[in-house]
Amino acid sequence: MLSSVTKFLLGFFLAIAVLVGGGVAIGLYFVNRTGIPPAKPVFSNDSPSVKAQAPKATEPGGGKPSLKPGNQAQSSPTSTSTPTESPKATPSPKPLPSGAYRGRVSWAEGLSLRSQPNQEAEKIGGVGFNQKIIILSESEDKSWQKIRLEGSEQEGWVKAGNTEKVNEQ
Numbered sequence: 001m002l003s004s005v006t007k008f009l010l011g012f013f014l015a016i017a018v019l020v021g022g023g024v025a026i027g028l029y030f031v032n033r034t035g036i037p038p039a040k041p042v043f044s045n046d047s048p049s050v051k052a053q054a055p056k057a058t059e060p061g062g063g064k065p066s067l068k069p070g071n072q073a074q075s076s077p078t079s080t081s082t083p084t085e086s087p088k089a090t091p092s093p094k095p096l097p098s099g100a101y102r103g104r105v106s107w108a109e110g111l112s113l114r115s116q117p118n119q120e121a122e123k124i125g126g127v128g129f130n131q132k133i134i135i136l137s138e139s140e141d142k143s144w145q146k147i148r149l150e151g152s153e154q155e156g157w158v159k160a161g162n163t164e165k166v167n168e169q
Contacts, residue, residue, distance in 0.1 A: 106164045113156035117144035
């Protein structure tokens with residue numbers, strides 16, 4: 001009789017140990033999985049290559065077609081007797097401010113565009129790898145660069161050392 005009670009207690013404690021050990025192992029697995037950062041999302045305004053694949057405007061007014069789940073794209077033929085205006089040639093690039101030069105982003109993951117030259121400043125956008133930029137100035141300690149996105153009026157600050165000068169031809 002004593003041996004059956006001993007077997008019962010030993011089996012009970014062994015089952016508890018297996019359950020606790022399994023729970024700890026599962027817990028550690030999920031804690032480690034949540035510690036891995038997710039892949040960086042790519043938005044159409046972050047990368048020029050993605051922007052090139054974005055749907056083009058179909059209306060003369062410049063509106064972009066938008067599809068919502070469940071809706072189908074409908075094309076309504078309109079007969080107009082007036083010809084549509086052909087696109088104008090792009091104006092020649094503006095001259096650079098004094099001390100500014102053209103460059104490109106050399107950091108493979110792209111850069112965060114910030115409103116002020118410090119790490120805690122608000123992010124106002126991003127600059128993709130190999131994107132053309134105009135370096136306007138540097139901070140006093142030379143660790144930040146004020147840039148303007150080429151073909152845009154958006155300006156901001158990026159960490160210095162992540163850009164390189166482009167030879168103008």
